[in-house]
Amino acid sequence: IMTNAHVISDADEVVVKLSDRREFLATVLGTDKRTDIAILKIDARDLPAVALASIKPQRVGDWVMAMGNPLGQGFSVSAGIVSARGRELSGSYDDFIQTDAAINRGNSGGPLFNMDGQVVGVNTSILSPNGGSIGIGFSMSSNVVTKVVDQLKEFGETRRGWLGVRIQDVTPDVAEAMGLAEAAGALVTDVPEGPAKDAGVTAGDVITRFNGEEVADAGDLTRRVADAPIGEAVPVIVLREGKTETLAVTLGRREEAEAETMPASAPAPDEP
Numbered sequence: 001i002m003t004n005a006h007v008i009s010d011a012d013e014v015v016v017k018l019s020d021r022r023e024f025l026a027t028v029l030g031t032d033k034r035t036d037i038a039i040l041k042i043d044a045r046d047l048p049a050v051a052l053a054s055i056k057p058q059r060v061g062d063w064v065m066a067m068g069n070p071l072g073q074g075f076s077v078s079a080g081i082v083s084a085r086g087r088e089l090s091g092s093y094d095d096f097i098q099t100d101a102a103i104n105r106g107n108s109g110g111p112l113f114n115m116d117g118q119v120v121g122v123n124t125s126i127l128s129p130n131g132g133s134i135g136i137g138f139s140m141s142s143n144v145v146t147k148v149v150d151q152l153k154e155f156g157e158t159r160r161g162w163l164g165v166r167i168q169d170v171t172p173d174v175a176e177a178m179g180l181a182e183a184a185g186a187l188v189t190d191v192p193e194g195p196a197k198d199a200g201v202t203a204g205d206v207i208t209r210f211n212g213e214e215v216a217d218a219g220d221l222t223r224r225v226a227d228a229p230i231g232e233a234v235p236v237i238v239l240r241e242g243k244t245e246t247l248a249v250t251l252g253r254r255e256e257a258e259a260e261t262m263p264a265s266a267p268a269p270d271e272p
Contacts, residue, residue: 079134191203
């Protein structure tokens with residue numbers, strides 16, 4: 001069973017109640033606070049299941065339906081459309097679907113369905129001045145959720161790739177100052193000890209392609225690095241002083257890099 005990590009955080013025990021009023025004590029198989037996803041397991045048989053949608057993204061304007069337990073009122077559905085795609089709120093790996101389907105407190109962890117009956121997102125948060133739905137709800141995209149779920153089921157934890165650079169978006173002003181044709185890619189601002197430094201990445205490089213795919217911006221690179229294989233060399237194309245160079249970077253594991261000792265006065269860096 002998939003839900004939001006914040007739904008079960010700090011719980012002494014987790015109980016799953018089904019629509020037929022049966023209740024089961026659940027085991028937490030794993031959680032990922034960065035995407036707010038948790039996986040539970042209960043001892044039950046012959047339960048219906050729904051499928052996560054494929055990589056094909058929802059289009060703005062597509063109809064969707066949200067399910068959940070709004071305000072503790074029990075099973076409920078609401079319908080609306082996809083208002084926007086690719087929304088980022090506060091996380092490094094955010095890829096939210098914005099919808100005007102009514103999402104309130106208690107909807108967290110519920111599915112967002114497309115018209116084919118596939119789960120395209122997990123209802124996670126809302127923007128509201130009063131805590132109620134005003135038509136701006138967010139569901140974590142199944143593109144992100146699928147990878148997290150697979151890792152939590154297999155390992156009980158996430159295993160994300162780590163490049164070891166600090167980056168920022170290439171703004172139009174930065175592109176003009178650097179003589180770039182377009183404001184795209186990720187500008188490297190610092191290269192601490194890590195895989196990127198070992199491969200020859202330097203501050204001032206603009207990463208334009210990663211593992212064969214174009215890099216749109218800093219957030220795009222962060223998500224691509226996280227999904228890339230750990231311990232394998234991947235091609236990274238950088239723009240340096242007007243010329244392109246291809247570097248082979250053997251990615252580390254982000255969780256291991258974050259576990260290294262940090263000075264008490266320094267915050268942990270937010271880097272891919």
